[in-house]
Amino acid sequence: MPAPTRRRRWLTICAITASAGLVAIPAGAAPGGNGNPFGVRALDRLAAQRAHTAATTNPKAKAEDEDGGNEADEIAEGADQYAEARTSPGIVAPGAYGAAWTSLSNLKSTGGSWRHLTDLPYNSDDSRYRDIDSNSSGGSGNVTGRMAAMAADDDGYVYAGSAGGGVWRSKRGGGNWKPLSDRLPSQSTGALALDGAGRLWLGTGEANTNADAYLGSGVYVLAHPHHGTFSARSRVGGDELESTTVRQLRFGRGKVWAATSEGVWSHSTKKLTGAWKLEFAPNPDYLPGGSKANDDAAAYKNITNDIAVDPKDPSKVILAVGWRSGDDYNGFYTQDAKGTWKRITSGFGDLPTDADNVGTVTFAHAADGSRYYAIDQSPEQMASNPDSGLEGIYSAASPFGPWTKVADYKQLAADGSALTSSGYMPGVQAWYNQFLTVDPANPKHVYAGLEEVYESKDGGATWSTVGPYWNFGFSCWSIDPAKQTGDCNQTTHSDQHGVAIGRYHGKGFVYVGNDGGVYRRPLSGSQDASGHATDWTSLNDGTIDALQYYSVGVGKDLDHGGVTVTGGLQDNGQSVLRGNDTVMGSNFGGDGGDTLTDPANGCDIAEEYVYLAVQITQNCGVNDGSWTTDPAKATSYNVAPADNATSEARFIAPLTTDMKNSDTWVAGGRHIWVQTHGYAIRSGSEWKSVYDLGAGRTATAVAASGGKVYAAWCGPCNNQGFARGISVGNADGTGWHDITLPADGTVPNRYLSGFAVDPKNADHVFLAVNGFSRHWTEGPGAGVGHVFESVDGGTTWKDVSANLPDVPADSAIVLPGGGLAVATDLGVVYRAPGRTRWQRVGSLPAVAVLQLKLSPDGRTLYAASHGRGIYTIKVRDCD
Template sequence: MLPQRHRRFITCTVAAAALGLVGAQSFAAADGARPAPWPARHQADIGRQHIEAVHAGRSPSAASEDDGSDEAENSAEATAQYTEARTAPGVVAPGAYGAAWDQLQSMRHTPGDWNHVTQKTYDSDDPRYRDINSNSSGGSGKVTGRITGVAADDHGYVYAGGANGGVFRSKTGGGHWQPIADALPSLSTGTLALDGSQRLWYATGEANTGATSFVGTGVYVLADPRHGQFRPGGRVGGAELESTVIHALRFAGTTVWAATSRGVWSHSTTRLAGPWKLEFAPNPEYLPGGSKASDPSAPYKNIANDIAVDPKDPAKVLLAVGWRGGDTYNGLYARQADGGWKPVSGLGDLPTNSDDVGNLTFAAAFDGSRLYAVDQSPAQTATNPDSGLKGVYVSRSGSPFGPWTRIADYSRLRASGSALQGAGYMPGIQSWYNEFLQVDPTDAGHVYLGLEEVFETKDGGTSWSTPGPYWNFGFPCWSIDPAKQTGDCSPTTHADQHAVAVGSYRGKAYAYVGNDGGIYRRPLNGTLDAGGHANDWQSLNDGTLDTLQYYSVGVGKDLTNGGVSVTGGLQDNGQSILRGHDRVMGSDFGGDGGDTITDPANGCDIAEEYVYLDMWVTQDCGVNDGSWTKDPSRATEYEVAPPDKDLGGDGARFIAPLASDAKDTGTWVAGGRHVWVQTKGFAIRSGAEWKSAFDLGAGHVATAVAASGGTVYAAWCGPCNNQGFARGIAVGNADGTGWHQLDLPVDGTVPNRYLSGFEVDPADAQHVYVAVNGFSRKWTEGPGAGVGHLFESRDGGAHWTDISAGLPDIPANSVKLLPGGGLALATDLAVFYRPAHSRTWRVLGGELPTTAVLQLKRGPDGDLYAATHGRGIWSFGPRRLSG
């Protein structure tokens, strides 16, 4: 029997996800504050069950009968948890991130530069790692991190915006990318757009419903995008759009419209100075400065998704407004003669009621003859386990006011060649997260639609095809055994679509799509294979575009090739592995990758988390010789999940903490509701070999763990959201003795915020550091928010001292002791360094982009490795530092 595990792309933790510059207004409302309830989250991973069924020769549809999984809820929970760390115990006021970035600019740097480790091609189909635990042979090929903005011109220039990686430019129709936004305070991409003058507009703040997306610092314009670089001085207007996410920019005459998380705004395109004008906010009392601005649900109350302007009369504007989870203000709004805005109805098939207007996207024909829309229904998302997609619509008059006709729903799209047939969910299951629309500039009936997959119609919606299926697993052309492959499975894109554009290179028009795996292109009028799927996709992820979103990093000696092997868990891109002297990274585990343990003495000994403590271990780097195709019991990868895995979110966080003992790599600690310990190291073969050292208590889940010489520290939260947020630290021995909860009063020294990382002095287990996430009391309205981001104890946690004076007030994620006693601290902004016996912090090195660093690890080569959530893995040689 095959292991009950397969990674799939659809748990798109936007982050969760995503991350972002949660420097101001957060999208992590408390569970009780969400405008609409989510259905109960199920444990079954239907994507995993589906592919396992294919491997085992069963009917794919039968795999979904065990448990009707709600894929969208899985992703929603992941996004909420990511942001909880940065916002609880309260709402974060606007300006927090900007203030931290301003302070960063005045700080000195240490000598030395960071080295970009993962600036190499990452092949998700690498045949070295083709087995039941990877996505290899799925068809998405070379990948990178989530791309949320795409723009292209008719001269071969293409622009791609990473979720938290900034903007990259290609002069060759895609490939050979160059970063052009690294001087900006925000690298979080909401959208990219070229205006009629071919200026490039960059709206910051990823808009995939926010929860794990970083907010931005406004909109920037680059007058000469083919040669220039974005600069802070190129910002449009003032600070009005700071700390928002921006869903769309739409141009009409000399006006640009912006749909943001704080309503709809407009600005002149000819005079870029002067403030943005707030056109419409449905609930202004929830805006910053309003009477309800501190309400936990405030971030959800003024979300605008898109704007449609009548091409025949620019004074006629239709706004699509509403939180994807549903609220009474959701709907379509039209501007009135007196300048006000009112809900509209009676537009034909296009929904206008609050229950069915959620994440909605418009796309207009170039000649104005048609207008298209795709809509996610909050009511359907909450009640329909198949899909949240309400439909795809067209206004054949070109007017936003219709009449509108529905031209597709999820059932029709499923029948067009979707890879999701029989998978237990259907197209649009994550339409609150995956949506794009693009009309062919030369043909008003030719439309590209992005959901989890890429769909296409060439006749205005009468018929549909699926040129970009989810993956090739399950198609007749595919077999897990390479010897049985028929060879006619065409390459496809990565799943989870976010951005689209049309451009030309050397006189040929292309469609460019951005998704959770990067950016791909195909001829605009491409061809299909016998299965109805495109046979002409090309990945543009050549390694120069590194927007990979790591949660973790692990480093060990490469005993075969020399040097070191570097691995790490990624948002929706599995576990990457880069062995010594490799020119291409491979993926030995698929789906989402979480925390990682690697043996420093042998980089092929790897323990890797999927989600919720679902752990797997390999002792051969995940390489298989093919014997498993004949005898699955001979597999060399083993599921070793602690029992908390079976409780899902009730037993562990989506990305749960793992660590090995600093003095004994054979002793591991894993944190869920319980603190789990196992002492067999990489020889573990079953989850039953874990022992519960301590129960953190009902409703409590671990946020960080560390161990040294048998002494274990475990930080926890519970509740973890804004409603009654609580945190604590438990300390005890790996053998289960001596456990106790530390006294951490809400008004004590250690803030009542998310505790994100420990470092234990290898010379003295009573000497410990804890990194604190979130923003300090100045910005956070919540009980016990406190001040500071790094605390030190020399008596096992009985007393703590704040040692973060001089640091920017920014969420801290990981702390590491360096040789000589110096400290490195990873934050959402940079890595900082303080020498031993000093109280002065500096920025560690140069060349590291301004993006979130989630984890620091020391390598056996002596280097410090940083896992960033947006720009890959970097290393720094601390040998030039004094202490």
């Protein structure tokens, strides 16, 4: 397989997984019309990090890893990283986020209100930015953030549950969306379902087991979803499902069944008060309150995926149980005559029952109960097969079988998949991407979602890739629209998670939710000769802003006036919003990490892909479509420091400029890197390592002012043996040393997520600390507090958290008047100059804000949220 010359693509899995490792995927290239790879980020450096993270939670996997076996094919870096910042050094007890939201809501608010900046279309195919490092012309069109669940009815109402931005409603068959869950303490969606009475059920806590998924606060029901909104009072039961994820909600026996990360639970659908009943947990000792609740493996010992209630006999139920990376308890369970749940070991036909081949599972059944379908991901395949983790798609007359395999990844690949041209196979992320649904009017008409969308009209005998991964690699494609054959139609964004079938103006439609938002096509739509749909419509019209930003950058727009605002996004590249734009464009594809923007020129941009793969442009990435890599004509440049090649940086690694000299940049991996050419840098060789943090350590935050550099690090960074520290030195490489943090826990042994340096005094610095305090975290040295202050260059620290709620702090910034703003997992807080008490800034929903930046004139604060886009507020309103 030829190595790509440029490196960018969506199939990076974005930090896929909460704990067992990033799946290793071979490098590949999507050939472009001129023979050059287009839109492709090489994954060979990721594959080089294959490690044994899953072995910490699976003794069987550990034995295989020590023998150089299956689990060595999983990638450690990127696996824990979003989650571990919030959990290390221990496990977080249920109720942490709920308590934090209550405390935050009770804080006194500052003046002013947030202005939503990114509530407008974001066009991933924007022809202004058709650079070799963008994904423009791939065919996804307008996009937004990840959609984890979908629901629709026959009256034109559509409901979309986003990963981090709450639930949205459209009453027009899609588009013109309104938020429904802003009053809830969790904006993370796991499941949506409409019951027979027309009520909308919401299970919070995304269950895709990816790294940036959040736990939920329970299950809620909306009696009149056409015009109501969710509230805390609409929660079903008590707090039994707090701090869990909910993958599916199913109905039967007069109950709602919830497949969660802590077993299968049920509740009456008539009486919504009273506790949830735990129906089955394979390892109850690992549940909260159990004898092994504090074990490192506890989070993975009771994961359940789906429930199949036999529509012909609702007394018969099957549970699909298991952790995607494998465990001895993985399998299918049903009740015996005494009501005891027993594992099914035979009589299932082609559908496996052994633990090695039952991973993440999704069920679906025909409306008349005549057919059942299932998708099964295999832990064994995921660990040993670089092509795919998909065991297969199956069909049966009853959920009790016998099941017949109707498709495997090779068959799907041969039916018009776009993955094959990139060196991948369908189901390579089958643990992360799954949906399945059946046409209510036709038991043989099935839609299945993996990385792509597949359709069968004959019960699975044949399939069409109606939603290919992208258009790159197809013969119809050309970067020049005038040269296309006309056969390349809009497709969906990649990585499918949710699906629903509904009606609008009397016509049936299928709605899919994926890493790029919501798309719709007629239920029985048209296809071209290759089986690709010709009638997808993006429903991401800008009214649904669920964009998941890691960062934000702001600089003057020298061409149009005002400012240019840019930011790095989960699986949606880098957005660019210029002063006169009504539509945002994308100048870099793949995952967007940290961002640097020249305050004096907003088209000078440095964007981080994963692991410090830094790209820069000095014209916003505007390109004529020539894709040139000629340095004299290129519009973007790969300037990654060496820690990128060796993968010794975090998935989203810290990158900053010196506050006093914007030409001095600091980046953190294992080493602290400095370059002094600003946006004129053209090569990664221009970075200089000024300090080696040491083997096994990696930077979590960096800051610099007047040549003084602060670097926070962790190593190990996961729960097992977690350690953190601070190193301080100068940008010229002199004076570097590790700070001796006091043993009394003044600075907690938790993830150090950000520095804020006083612009007037480089020795005056604040430290933001992630995770939860020891009240919620069972781990050595968890300590208390989230904001700390030093007036002697980091030598000593004082806890200044005061009345700050116990919520993970992500970053901080000193405002021009001397006040301090802190971004947290539930919004932004502020401490006025000379004060000790904290206030809530505005009234954002319960969404994580990961980064704060100031406008070039210092008058406006920009907040990058991971689920609701970018917001601004005038700095004077904080005072």
